[in-house]
Structure formats: structure tokens, C-alpha cells
Amino acid sequence: MSRRIAASLAIAAAAALALAGCGGGGAAKPADVTFDKDTKAEISFSWWGNDDRAARFEQAIAGFNKEYPNVKVVRNFNAWGDYWTARNTEAAGHALPDVVMMDAGYLGEYASKGLLLDLTPYRENLLPLKGVADNVLGSGTVDGKLESVPLGTNAWSMMYNKDILDKLGIAYPTGDMTWDQLDAFIKKVDAAGASSDPKIYGAEDYTGGFPNFIYHLMQQKNPVFKKDGTPAFSKKDVISFLDSAASLRKAGAFYPIDRSIALSPSGGFLAGESALWFNFSTTVLQGMTDAGTENIGMVTPPLADGEKTHILAPKPSMLLSVSANSKQPEAAAALVDYLVTSPDVAKIFGTSLGTPATQAGRDAIDQQPADTVNLDYLDSISKELTASYPILPSGYGTIEAKWGDLHEQLQYGQITSKQFADELFSEMSLALGS
Known part of the structure; x- marks a missing residue:
């Protein structure tokens, strides 16, 4: 499905x-x-x-x-x-x-x-x-x-497949990487894995999930939802986040959406065809089981230029x-x-x-x-677990599902990031009463 x-x-x-x-x-x-x-x-x-x-x-x-x-x-x-x-x-x-x-x-x-x-x-x-x-x-x-x-509890993370990176001769990602450095890392994996069968990619589009957007907002010390359950972020915030990966998306540097859908609900990392996976730390067992290797590493997601520390929260x-x-x-x-x-x-x-x-x-x-x-x-991030995970409002599940649906259309080029934001806010208006 x-x-x-x-x-x-x-x-x-x-x-x-x-x-x-x-x-x-x-x-x-x-x-x-x-x-x-x-x-x-x-x-x-x-x-x-x-x-x-x-x-x-x-x-x-x-x-x-x-x-x-x-x-x-x-x-x-x-x-x-x-x-x-x-x-x-x-x-x-x-x-x-x-x-x-x-x-x-x-x-x-x-x-x-x-x-x-x-x-x-x-x-x-x-x-x-x-x-x-x-x-x-x-x-x-x-x-x-x-x-x-x-x-x-668990925490947001960036996992990587050591077997893939060892095979391609690429050094492992680190927890102090910036997003620009991550983009360069993804391109490097793509180039090294181009001759593999099937082709190996650096990552799926990292703007594809709402939790990474939550991490993005928290890093900027911005709230996610207001006390009344309505969004504390703007359309501009959504567009800026999506456009941060636009160049890689346009260049076809991310794991192909067609292949991702064909493998659904697995995706590239779990199929052993992509090196990175953004997810909550507890899913590492699924990563090892589905990718067929215990050689999975885990570091904090990247930082924006100028940021020195991560703002992470334990999530149930x-x-x-x-x-x-x-x-x-x-x-x-x-x-x-x-x-x-x-x-x-x-x-x-x-x-x-x-x-x-x-x-x-x-x-x-x-x-x-x-x-x-x-x-x-x-244990390594215990000093960076400084925030409380946002209280998620009634209707959040619908919003997360809508984000995934819209992002699929974005990757196919069927909508722009502005249309994405417009449709997301229309959905939130119905689901959250915003």
C-alpha cells in the first residue's frame, strides 16, 4: 500500500x-x-x-x-x-x-x-x-x-549503515555535522554507490517526515504547537524547511520516490539501499533486522551553521x-x-x-x-536532552499523515513547497481548528 x-x-x-x-x-x-x-x-x-x-x-x-x-x-x-x-x-x-x-x-x-x-x-x-x-x-x-x-522513551537520531559505508570507503557521519556537510555527504555516497546493483544512495529526502520538522523548530528554539493545540509555526517555516533540501531533490540525489513507494513501508535504509535513516532511536532494532546487519551506528542529527549544541527531547x-x-x-x-x-x-x-x-x-x-x-x-546525548517533547494536539495523527502524503506529491513534482504549505494549513484548520 x-x-x-x-x-x-x-x-x-x-x-x-x-x-x-x-x-x-x-x-x-x-x-x-x-x-x-x-x-x-x-x-x-x-x-x-x-x-x-x-x-x-x-x-x-x-x-x-x-x-x-x-x-x-x-x-x-x-x-x-x-x-x-x-x-x-x-x-x-x-x-x-x-x-x-x-x-x-x-x-x-x-x-x-x-x-x-x-x-x-x-x-x-x-x-x-x-x-x-x-x-x-x-x-x-x-x-x-x-x-x-x-x-x-527514545530520542531523535540519525542512523547509518556501517556495512554500506565501509564497502564504499566513506567515513562515518558525526554528530557535529552541519546540514551543508550532510548534503555533501549524501552526494559523496551517491557517487560512490552509483555502480552498485542496486544503486546505493546517501539518504531518502530528510524533509519527508514531520518529526524532523519538529526537530528543526526546536533547534531554532521555536514552539511547535500552542496551548490551544493550534500550530505555533507559519507557512513560511514549512516552506523554508522544505526548500532547504530543494537542490538535492531537483538533482535526483535522494533515494527515488518510486522505489521508496514500491518498498513501502520499508524504504531505502531498511532495504539496505541507502546509508542514512532519520528516526527515533528505538527503531534501531528494526533497522538491524530489516537491513540484515548489526553494524548500525547512531549519531545526533545535523546542526545549522552557527549552532553549537543540539536541543533534544526524550519522547515516549x-x-x-x-x-x-x-x-x-x-x-x-x-x-x-x-x-x-x-x-x-x-x-x-x-x-x-x-x-x-x-x-x-x-x-x-x-x-x-x-x-x-x-x-x-x-547516554551520549544525556546532557543535550534539555527540552520537553511538544504536547501533540488532538488531530496530530492526521497532520503527520497529511505531511507524508503531500511530501510524496512534492517529490513527484506535482506540487510546490508553497502549495504544500497551503494544503497543510488547510488540513490543520480542519483537524486542529486553527
Whole structure:
């Protein structure tokens, strides 16, 4: 499925989500709510991911059932795009799974519709979340309500395939590169990889994803969204960002869009045909798995000329929410606490769900190559994690999907950067009420 079709489906599903309204919110539970470990219950749990993640959750839930032997957990997972289509359809009918894997980009949207349970009243007994820092929980708190609990955190990064660069005889990128130096690096890889079969490219268009635009705004010390959820950036900001890569785009220096769509959802880096990949650090496991090599490095994204330090923010890699329509919220809360705080779960997943939220979880990891790369990277940038990740408004998922759809058209030459900005702001006007 092309990203354009996927984006259209996401937008259509988001429209269904809007019909969910504010009904279905459960009444607040008393602070002393308890759940006996021998109580019988059945809850559903849905997440996005591949077969590897599913196998790991099987192990994790088996551990949960040692503590709660009479709680049956009905499991379901989908690929990313299909996952949100299914959840949005369920949300329209107030039929979400009891425990829902949540993304920061969708949290505000679901919370604003009253679809998620406020977990604050469960903290005293069922959901103590021992060892999870308050600032980590802040990324799941909406209007003072704990609507989602981070499983882990990660940070924006630039990954590179060492095997490709070694083969081409090109030195690895560094964390102090400027964007101009990166452009030169991309051209150098393109030239060295031109005779390879298939041809090797430096990178896909780095303006293709909204998270890199967020990084760009943060580096300029500019806000991304206002408190009311409307954009704090302008059309001019969007155009300037897109045009920063216009020369490479015009020269055909980026990984071809036709090939990228044909490989979707993989792309050039995961296919082993492009040297660089901008993504959050936790995705290094996917990079190693799909590209078929453990020789993946990770450094900070480039700086603009004159910038000396990075302005980075820890982002919740994924979160867990309890649906407001859950008939077994106590059992659901118990599962959330176990998955977030159990060192056994951290050992099962390593850093594939992000850096574990507790020190006990981090200490329990039997580091595999992907874990080591991720943890070493986060440790190396600890002094640069100075900002809080922007609160993403209701409708953000639709905006991110629209960005991808428009960027596809931009790469094909079907629209200009100005038309891109105009259409993006029209979409935001509908989705965000801006």
C-alpha cells in the first residue's frame, strides 16, 4: 500500500474517530480501589508491531499470569497503519480494547474525546508505577489526568549503515555535522554507490517526515504547537524547511520516490539501499533486522551553521492506556503496571519498546547489539536532552499523515513547497481548528 493511500485511510478513520464524541468516559474510581490477584477477569490488549514483538508480548503476558493466574488476556496486533484504522473504527463505537498501545501523536486526540480512562485514582494500589519518574509520566498526562503510561522513551537520531559505508570507503557521519556537510555527504555516497546493483544512495529526502520538522523548530528554539493545540509555526517555516533540501531533490540525489513507494513501508535504509535513516532511536532494532546487519551506528542529527549544541527531547516511544469503556479497568490497570515496571518484561523486550521507564528495567536488560547502540546513544546525548517533547494536539495523527502524503506529491513534482504549505494549513484548520 502506498503512503498516499495509507494516509487517506488514516484521515478517513480519523473522521470516524471524531464521531466518538465525549461519551463513554468512566466515572473516577476511589483512590483505594483494589483487585485481588485471584479474581477472574478477561481483558483485551492490542498493539502495533510485527511477529517478533508479538512473540515477546506472549512471554510478557505469561509472566503477568504468574501473578494474576485468573486474568485472561485476549491479544491482537496489527501493522502500524492497519492498527490505527482498526482503533479509530472501534473508538467510533466506544469499543476500544481494554488496554490500548498508544502513540504520543494520537494521545491528545483520543484523550480529548473521552476515550481513555484517567488512571490517577488507581495509583495508590493497582498502578503504583514504582520507579517511573514524574517527568516521564508527564508525557502521558493530559489536562492533569494520567491518560497513558510510557513504556519507554527514545530520542531523535540519525542512523547509518556501517556495512554500506565501509564497502564504499566513506567515513562515518558525526554528530557535529552541519546540514551543508550532510548534503555533501549524501552526494559523496551517491557517487560512490552509483555502480552498485542496486544503486546505493546517501539518504531518502530528510524533509519527508514531520518529526524532523519538529526537530528543526526546536533547534531554532521555536514552539511547535500552542496551548490551544493550534500550530505555533507559519507557512513560511514549512516552506523554508522544505526548500532547504530543494537542490538535492531537483538533482535526483535522494533515494527515488518510486522505489521508496514500491518498498513501502520499508524504504531505502531498511532495504539496505541507502546509508542514512532519520528516526527515533528505538527503531534501531528494526533497522538491524530489516537491513540484515548489526553494524548500525547512531549519531545526533545535523546542526545549522552557527549552532553549537543540539536541543533534544526524550519522547515516549509508546504508551499504554486503559479504555474508558473497559468493563474490567482494575485488571487492565494491573496489566499496565506489570508491563511498565517489571524487570522481567524489560529483559524480554530490551530497548525495542524504548529505553525502559525504570532503572530496574534498564539494569535487567541482557544487552543485544540494538540495545547497546540505543543505550549508548541516549547516554551520549544525556546532557543535550534539555527540552520537553511538544504536547501533540488532538488531530496530530492526521497532520503527520497529511505531511507524508503531500511530501510524496512534492517529490513527484506535482506540487510546490508553497502549495504544500497551503494544503497543510488547510488540513490543520480542519483537524486542529486553527
